[in-house]
Amino acid sequence: MANWIKVVTTQEVPVMGSRKVVVGEIEIAIFKTKSENIHAVNNTCPHKQGKLSEGIVHDEEVTCPMHNWVIDLNSGEATGGDCGCTEVYETKVEDEIVYLKLG
Numbered sequence: 001m002a003n004w005i006k007v008v009t010t011q012e013v014p015v016m017g018s019r020k021v022v023v024g025e026i027e028i029a030i031f032k033t034k035s036e037n038i039h040a041v042n043n044t045c046p047h048k049q050g051k052l053s054e055g056i057v058h059d060e061e062v063t064c065p066m067h068n069w070v071i072d073l074n075s076g077e078a079t080g081g082d083c084g085c086t087e088v089y090e091t092k093v094e095d096e097i098v099y100l101k102l103g
């Protein structure tokens with residue numbers, strides 16, 4: 001059965017920015033794009049563990065602050081010629097509250 005957990009309110013995530021949350025031992029970055037779409041991905045860059053929550057959000061992607069890999073926020077995959085993937089989590093928004101689907 002789906003396990004939805006409440007993490008933040010939509011107002012707590014800046015547009016074209018992120019908010020870091022910790023669920024159990026997993027650090028998750030919640031992003032809000034310019035179009036106000038919400039995404040949740042593991043906060044760890046698949047390259048060398050840069051913190052994606054500190055990256056720059058553009059379109060539906062984030063650029064890692066460490067070495068500028070661009071990660072697709074829908075798939076968690078590195079774009080361009082880079083190869084790697086971080087975990088993405090399904091989200092839903094109800095009454096301005098962001099829920100993550102885990103398990």
Ligand code: FES
Nearest residue numbers: 045047048050064
């Ligand atoms: S750690 Fe993210 S690009 Fe290198």
